[in-house]
Amino acid sequence: xxxxxxxxxxxxxxxxxxxxxxxxxxxxxxxxxxxxxxxxxxxxxxxxxxxxxxxxxxxxxxxxxxxxxxxxxxxxxxxxxxxxxxxxxxxxxxxxxxxxxxxxxxxxxxxxxxxxxxxxxxxxxxxxxxxxxxxxxxxxxxxxxxxxxxxxxxxxxxxxxxxxxxxxxxxxxxxxxxxxxxxxxxxxxxxxxxxxxxxxxxxxxxxxxxxxxxxxxxxxxxxxxxxxxxxxxxxxxxxxxxxxxxxxxxxxxxxxxxxxxxxxxxxxxxxxxxxxxxxxxxxxxxxxxxxx
Amino acid sequence: xxxxxxxxxxxxxxxxxxxxxxxxxxxxxxxxxxxxxxxxxxxxxxxxxxxxxxxxxxxxxxxxxxxxxxxxxxxxxxxxxxxxxxxxxxxxxxxxxxxxxxxxxxxxxxxxxxxxxxxxxxxxxxxxxxxxxxxxxxxxxxxxxxxxxxxxxxxxxxxxxxxxxxxxxxxxxxxxxxxxxxxxxxxxxxxxxxxxxxxxxxxxxxxxxxxxxxxxxxxxxxxxxxxxxxxxxxxxxxxxxxxxxxxxxxxxxxxxx
Amino acid sequence: xxxxxxxxxxxxxxxxxxxxxxxxxxxxxxxxxxxxxxxxxxxxxxxxxxxxxxxxxxxxxxxxxxxxxxxxxxxxxxxxxxxxxxxxxxxxxxxxxxxxxxxxxxxxxxxxxxxxxxxxxxxxxxxxxxxxxxxxxxxxxxxxxxxxxxxxxxxxxxxxxxxxxxxxxxxxxxxxxxxxxxxxxxxxxxxxxxxxxxxxxxxxxxxxxxxxxxxxxxxxxxxxxxxxxxxxxxxxxxxxxxxxxxxxxxxxxxxxxxxxxxxxxxxxxxxxxxxxxxxxxxxxxxxxxxxxxxxxxxxxxxxxxxxxxxxxxx
Numbered sequence: 087x088x089x090x091x092x093x094x095x096x097x098x099x100x101x102x103x104x105x106x107x108x109x110x111x112x113x114x115x116x117x118x119x120x121x122x123x124x125x126x127x128x129x130x131x132x133x134x135x136x137x138x139x140x141x142x143x144x145x146x147x148x149x150x151x152x153x154x155x156x157x158x159x160x161x162x163x164x165x166x167x168x169x170x171x172x173x174x175x176x177x178x179x180x181x182x183x184x185x186x187x188x189x190x191x192x193x194x195x196x197x198x199x200x201x202x203x204x205x206x207x208x209x210x211x212x213x214x215x216x217x218x219x220x221x222x223x224x225x226x227x228x229x230x231x232x233x234x235x236x237x238x239x240x241x242x243x244x245x246x247x248x249x250x251x252x253x254x255x256x257x258x259x260x261x262x263x264x265x266x267x268x269x270x271x272x273x274x275x276x277x278x279x280x281x282x283x284x285x286x287x288x289x290x291x292x293x294x295x296x297x298x299x300x301x302x303x304x305x306x307x308x309x310x311x312x313x314x315x316x317x318x319x320x321x322x323x324x325x326x327x328x329x330x331x332x333x334x335x336x337x338x339x340x341x342x343x344x345x346x347x348x349x350x351x352x353x354x355x356x357x358x359x360x361x362x363x364x365x366x367x368x369x370x371x372x373x374x375x376x377x378x
Numbered sequence: 379x380x381x382x383x384x385x386x387x388x389x390x391x392x393x394x395x396x397x398x399x400x401x402x403x404x405x406x407x408x409x410x411x412x413x414x415x416x417x418x419x420x421x422x423x424x425x426x427x428x429x430x431x432x433x434x435x436x437x438x439x440x441x442x443x444x445x446x447x448x449x450x451x452x453x454x455x456x457x458x459x460x461x462x463x464x465x466x467x468x469x470x471x472x473x474x475x476x477x478x479x480x481x482x483x484x485x486x487x488x489x490x491x492x493x494x495x496x497x498x499x500x501x502x503x504x505x506x507x508x509x510x511x512x513x514x515x516x517x518x519x520x521x522x523x524x525x526x527x528x529x530x531x532x533x534x535x536x537x538x539x540x541x542x543x544x545x546x547x548x549x550x551x552x553x554x555x556x557x558x559x560x561x562x563x564x565x566x567x568x569x570x571x572x573x574x575x576x577x578x579x580x581x582x583x584x585x586x587x588x589x590x591x592x593x594x595x596x597x598x599x600x601x602x603x604x605x606x607x608x609x610x611x612x613x614x615x616x617x618x619x620x621x622x623x624x625x626x627x628x629x630x631x632x633x634x635x
Numbered sequence: 636x637x638x639x640x641x642x643x644x645x646x647x648x649x650x651x652x653x654x655x656x657x658x659x660x661x662x663x664x665x666x667x668x669x670x671x672x673x674x675x676x677x678x679x680x681x682x683x684x685x686x687x688x689x690x691x692x693x694x695x696x697x698x699x700x701x702x703x704x705x706x707x708x709x710x711x712x713x714x715x716x717x718x719x720x721x722x723x724x725x726x727x728x729x730x731x732x733x734x735x736x737x738x739x740x741x742x743x744x745x746x747x748x749x750x751x752x753x754x755x756x757x758x759x760x761x762x763x764x765x766x767x768x769x770x771x772x773x774x775x776x777x778x779x780x781x782x783x784x785x786x787x788x789x790x791x792x793x794x795x796x797x798x799x800x801x802x803x804x805x806x807x808x809x810x811x812x813x814x815x816x817x818x819x820x821x822x823x824x825x826x827x828x829x830x831x832x833x834x835x836x837x838x839x840x841x842x843x844x845x846x847x848x849x850x851x852x853x854x855x856x857x858x859x860x861x862x863x864x865x866x867x868x869x870x871x872x873x874x875x876x877x878x879x880x881x882x883x884x885x886x887x888x889x890x891x892x893x894x895x896x897x898x899x900x901x902x903x904x905x906x907x908x909x910x911x912x913x914x915x916x917x918x919x920x921x922x923x924x925x926x927x928x929x930x931x932x933x934x935x936x937x938x939x940x941x942x943x944x945x946x947x948x949x
Binding site (some may be wrong): 356 | 675684723745746747755899
């Protein structure tokens with residue numbers, strides 16, 4: 087049963103991240119995803135301080151707001167003329183610093199280990215259960231991730247075409263009358279929500295890994311957005327399950343193993359992808375050379 | 379100034395000014411487009427041609443002036459406007475094919491929730507055929523040549539079934555076949571009574587392709603029919619010293635230096 | 636207040652750490668200016684995360700905690716990571732931001748696996764590897780501080796010696812190649828210096844925050860001047876101030892970590908620069924924009940007035 091809950095959590099994290107990651111990569115916002123997943127830390131810390139527990143929807147909402155604040159700050163700096171990667175770097179380090187400081191200063195009030203901020207503690211997920219009216223409803227993380235994934239599926243299912251055109255050609259989207267800014271913030275809101283609900287399970291940095299690596303792997307394998315999303319989820323889920331099994335064998339961090347497996351799958355795709363892979367490229371090049 | 383007709387003009391721009399940082403890029407430009415004409419917007423590099431177009435579409439903010447499309451705001455008349463941006467404005471590595479890109483042109487008509495279906499697909503396919511790209515419908519867009527990409531963009535605008543089109547340098551860097559296809563298409567649009575405003579670079583083809591011209595160099599130098607407005611004097615005023623007029627085969631031609 | 640400052644200086648250990656952090660801020664501010672101008676601000680972040688497996692391997696090989704070994708491990712891993720990023724962007728359609736994200740998290744993931752493996756095998760508790768993640772300057776021993784200071788001085792001296800070469804490859808690498816500069820070699824040199832700055836900085840401020848030492852002072856400095864030498868001086872000054880305040884304030888209480896305080900000090904300087912710097916700051920920009928708009932309104936009014944007068948005369 088324990089294993090089941092851990093694997094389920096990992097699979098939920100992987101699914102939510104890999105879907106959103108596709109849009110982040112295509113909009114060249116991979117590093118904004120990185121920034122968000124770090125910058126929700128002060129939100130989580132403040133929610134802890136205010137509510138005293140980690141047992142609340144408040145935490146999810148409050149920390150999600152911090153994710154949106156990050157996006158807003160990055161954009162404000164960019165429009166004021168600062169280059170985009172510097173804006174990202176300044177904003178997320180500042181917010182993460184606030185978060186670390188809050189946690190260190192209130193160590194006795196916040197039941198959150200700093201190591202867990204980076205790696206997460208997915209192994210503790212099954213113990214941290216949610217009780218409603220005296221009945222045990224199962225692990226809290228599974229509930230939070232389940233809600234997040236439902237929101238993602240619902241919004242993307244309804245507004246797939248808007249998200250797609252906003253990613254491909256925002257100017258055209260504006261000209262079509264699509265509220266680009268609204269969909270931008272919806273996407274960023276979903277990324278923030280995912281970052282918050284995955285935070286304790288896999289930690290800040292590995293959320294980024296699950297956001298970017300499966301989506302990039304899928305990007306190498308297909309030329310259609312729908313297929314890309316499907317493949318990305320598949321890569322994410324395979325990494326989650328295989329990573330868990332490997333971590334068991336190595337007696338090492340579960341989240342670390344999951345991301346390592348995802349990375350290895352990426353390398354395989356990089357080498358073997360039918361059209362975009364290195365082998366295919368070199369073969370093509372040799373054919374051309376022979377023809378010439 | 380006197381209104382030429384009582385019918386509402388497709389586009390009326392009055393006193394529009396756009397500034398980036400300290401510098402005005404487009405200054406106090408006013409003009410009215412006549413219905414059913416092909417209009418070229420010409421001027422030297424950095425004259426603010428693309429910026430003017432974007433300001434009209436509300437893609438960049440203007441610090442003064444107003445725009446009326448068929449006598450109303452752009453927001454209300456959006457469905458009557460089609461826009462072909464510059465080719466460089468999108469990521470051609472995006473995982474999608476030509477047909478799909480053309481279908482995006484229908485998104486504005488579909489409303490919030492509805493997804494593109496059979497009808498949109500047929501429409502897009504028909505339009506791709508019109509621009510001579512039906513054989514490439516399922517091709518990933520990065521595997522198309524520059525000219526083919528441009529034709530896909532045109533098809534995407536056509537499928538919008540607008541009355542007023544804005545095209546940002548559709549002839550830039552395209553092959554002869556595409557250029558021909560675009561001209562044929564412009565002719566067809568004109569016959570259907572549509573109005574088209576094209577940002578154009580090649581002065582030697584203006585007289586052949588267009589009915590009207592707008593001469594822009596930060597300010598509007600002149601606007602009117604090609605015969606009366608596309609004159610050496612006004613061009614000289616627009617381009618400054620960067621223009622030479624040479625005679626070849628007894629025909630006058632204009633060459634940018 | 637004064638007592639506190641005196642106590643900082645009188646305790647030899649604190650004094651060394653204070654000086655080390657100040658110099659570190661200075662050195663990374665200067666080198667960071669070049670990475671900022673080359674639009675590679677997040678390179679530091681990639682290097683820092685990628686360093687983890689290098690540090691772990693260095694520890695596994697020698698079973699001791701030593702600043703110099705960590706530095707070498709971080710250096711090797713960082714260079715490997717940068718090589719991977721450029722290979723991915725060169726050989727695939729993946730853009731550089733995603734490539735950085737992939738490499739950063741993959742290296743860190745592998746590093747995490749190694750780190751937890753070490754910790755679970757028992758020797759990890761003395762390794763001090765956990766300190767490495769968040770950085771704690773107070774935990775540094777004198778030999779660490781010596782290395783930190785040596786590295787920082789090296790950074791500043793290298794930036795001064797190679798100033799005009801670095802300036803050129805930051806501004807126009809194509810031209811630099813044209814006049815016969817060994818651009819590849821210089822770019823590698825700059826990469827190594829950046830990696831050294833990051834590896835040294837990790838000890839004081841930690842993996843996640845070390846990027847800020849490179850980016851934030853440089854970005855703040857850019858608002859004050861349009862001249863590169865002046866910008867380097869400002870960036871060095873801002874970096875040094877941040878490092879000093881981080882080290883000083885963290886002595887106030889047991890639980891105050893150096894890294895976040897340093898970064899927040901740098902951020903404060905950045906925000907002040909962003910708002911108040913003459914010319915490029917937001918405040919002076921807003922004033923200018925208002926004047927511009929008012930000018931146009933006035934001239935439009937005037938022309939409307941002229942037109943009205945012309946009409947009435949007819």
